[in-house]
Amino acid sequence: MSSTVSPRTPPARARWRRPSLQTLRQFVQFGVVGFVVFIVGNQLVFGEAAASAEAFCPFGGLETLYSYLTGGRTIAHTHLSNLALFLAVAVTTIVARSAFCGWICPLGTIQEWTYAFSRWLQRRIPPLGRAMNALRKSLNPRAARGTAAGPTLGQRIDHGLSYGRYLVLAWIIGGTITYGSMVFRDYDPWSALLSLAELQLSVGTAVLAVSLITSLFVERAWCRYACPLGATISLMGRLSPVRIERVESACTSCGLCTQRCPMGIDVARADAITDLSCITCLRCVNECPRPEAIDLRLAIPGIHPAAAPAPTSGD
Amino acid sequence: MNTQTTAPRARGSFRINGLAYAALILTLFFGTIQVAQYAGLWSVSGKLTPDGAAVQLSGADPAEIKGWMTIESVVDAYHVDKAALYARFSIPAETPSSAALKDLEVVAPDFSITALRDWLIEQAAP
Ligand code: SF4
Ligand code: SF4
Numbered sequence: 001m002s003s004t005v006s007p008r009t010p011p012a013r014a015r016w017r018r019p020s021l022q023t024l025r026q027f028v029q030f031g032v033v034g035f036v037v038f039i040v041g042n043q044l045v046f047g048e049a050a051a052s053a054e055a056f057c058p059f060g061g062l063e064t065l066y067s068y069l070t071g072g073r074t075i076a077h078t079h080l081s082n083l084a085l086f087l088a089v090a091v092t093t094i095v096a097r098s099a100f101c102g103w104i105c106p107l108g109t110i111q112e113w114t115y116a117f118s119r120w121l122q123r124r125i126p127p128l129g130r131a132m133n134a135l136r137k138s139l140n141p142r143a144a145r146g147t148a149a150g151p152t153l154g155q156r157i158d159h160g161l162s163y164g165r166y167l168v169l170a171w172i173i174g175g176t177i178t179y180g181s182m183v184f185r186d187y188d189p190w191s192a193l194l195s196l197a198e199l200q201l202s203v204g205t206a207v208l209a210v211s212l213i214t215s216l217f218v219e220r221a222w223c224r225y226a227c228p229l230g231a232t233i234s235l236m237g238r239l240s241p242v243r244i245e246r247v248e249s250a251c252t253s254c255g256l257c258t259q260r261c262p263m264g265i266d267v268a269r270a271d272a273i274t275d276l277s278c279i280t281c282l283r284c285v286n287e288c289p290r291p292e293a294i295d296l297r298l299a300i301p302g303i304h305p306a307a308a309p310a311p312t313s314g315d
Numbered sequence: 316m317n318t319q320t321t322a323p324r325a326r327g328s329f330r331i332n333g334l335a336y337a338a339l340i341l342t343l344f345f346g347t348i349q350v351a352q353y354a355g356l357w358s359v360s361g362k363l364t365p366d367g368a369a370v371q372l373s374g375a376d377p378a379e380i381k382g383w384m385t386i387e388s389v390v391d392a393y394h395v396d397k398a399a400l401y402a403r404f405s406i407p408a409e410t411p412s413s414a415a416l417k418d419l420e421v422v423a424p425d426f427s428i429t430a431l432r433d434w435l436i437e438q439a440a441p
Contacts, residue, residue: 021333055359084351299328
């Protein structure tokens, strides 16, 4: 890890904040994954008679939105439920930023679990742990920044790949409008996840497998580099009044927030986290040993904390 | 480290309690789904209408034809000759009319849902 990180014993208030909210978040994630297991099980037991598993994919709603708005029809393999789910994602995002990614999306959760499994393995297999430490150091946005060396190779690759999800989104929107069909369907890992009961190997299953394998090395690899729904959410999330803010004068620059961010954001150097990759998981808030230094705040979108008028009283 | 230090708050913004935020997310996401369900914007199968009734072919618009529908349902709804349909798409005679349209491409390479829709439009033309 970065040499600027100095682990310390968190004070009582931070210890209290840490388990409560992250446990609640994990509880919600667990519930949603449980629902997916229920859908897959239902398909296994009832087969054709059960609801279509793809009907629960919010991204199908975005893919069919154009067809529904222009012709009143959903495109093949999508249903009204896809539209309703996408609407729910959009409403949640516009009000509460990218909380869908950090709290609800089952694919994001499974990647988190995969990475947690990898950390568990790293603790038991020292050579693996050392190799992964070197990789984390290379990807850590604080490493080598501000020095003559500039960004590391890992940071450059990470940064370049982070545009991938916008390219995927552009391809899907263009293809769906042009051909009126789900061009992404065959490659879609959510669909593959929801349709696991069909036990069919498809390109989507391979994309899902590659995403999970990559998540052993880079946390939430699919979310970071390829997810078109994450790209949509991050763009819509710009309208949200919710964001994380750091108070420079209270921050000790220990770097724990940056170190724990699953999306590789350099939280410890930002005043307000407006990075499009933020999934509002609140790990940075919960990890901070100084409760005053970083918080989730309600603010006017687009206004930088330093540019906002000073309050006349405390909040 | 003095944890009691009160740092200046970020200006122009208000702290959100974590638990309130969690409640907000869940209410927004699941509440929107509930509202959509009440408004009729919910169906999880192309075979059922939002009210839960089985989808029936109207016989008026071939665009309504889906892969899960059967040869029989199309013949009945659009009043076309079954033998002519089999001949047009080189469907083997032993294929039962209860076969789903989506399964026909395997036995009849000429067949596709789009081609069937176009053919039905031609048949309906005066
Ligand atoms: S980025 Fe995509 S896969 Fe990741 S949590 Fe968000 S929607 Fe899910
Ligand atoms: S900046 Fe904080 S809330 Fe955003 S993804 Fe990173 S750890 Fe999660």
